[in-house]
Amino acid sequence: MLSAKRGPRSTDMAAPSANVSGRWDVDIEFFSSRSRHTLFIQQDGNWIQGSHQGDFTVRDMIGMIEGNEVKLRSVERRPGASVMFIFSGTVxxxxxxxxxHMGEYLNATFTAKRHSYPKERTRIVVPKGPPLAT
Incomplete structure (x- = not known):
C-alpha cells in the first residue's frame, strides 16, 4: 500500500562474523591480466582501516564488515588520474x-588469503659494546 507510513531505515549494523585484522595476500584478475596486491587491515568492531599495497604505491584504505560481507575502498590519486578500488567480498x-569496482577502469575479481608467517624460531643475539670496538 503506497499510502502506508514508513519509519526510517535502521542504521544498526549486523555484528561482524569474523576478525579480518592482519595481512592479506590478494590475487586480482583484471580483464586481461593478473596482479598480486597486499592489504594490511585493522578492524575495530564493524569498522576497518589500513593500507592497500598495489603494483606501484601504498595507499590508505577504509572499510566496514557487516556479518560476513566486507567492503573496502582505497584511492590512488595522481595528477590527471584517480584510480579507486572498491572491494566487495565475502569472508x-x-x-x-x-x-x-574501479569506475572508468571497469571491474575485476579478487581472492584474498590471510598471510601465514613462517614458524621460524631462532635465537637473536645482540652484540655488546660499540661495533668494531678496538
Whole structure:
C-alpha cells in the first residue's frame, strides 16, 4: 500500500562474523591480466582501516564488515588520474573473495588469503659494546 507510513531505515549494523585484522595476500584478475596486491587491515568492531599495497604505491584504505560481507575502498590519486578500488567480498575462514569496482577502469575479481608467517624460531643475539670496538 503506497499510502502506508514508513519509519526510517535502521542504521544498526549486523555484528561482524569474523576478525579480518592482519595481512592479506590478494590475487586480482583484471580483464586481461593478473596482479598480486597486499592489504594490511585493522578492524575495530564493524569498522576497518589500513593500507592497500598495489603494483606501484601504498595507499590508505577504509572499510566496514557487516556479518560476513566486507567492503573496502582505497584511492590512488595522481595528477590527471584517480584510480579507486572498491572491494566487495565475502569472508569464509581465511579467505575473502568477490568483485572489485574501479569506475572508468571497469571491474575485476579478487581472492584474498590471510598471510601465514613462517614458524621460524631462532635465537637473536645482540652484540655488546660499540661495533668494531678496538
Amino acid at each position: 569464509s575462514g581465511d579467505t575473502i573473495s568477490g568483485p572489485i
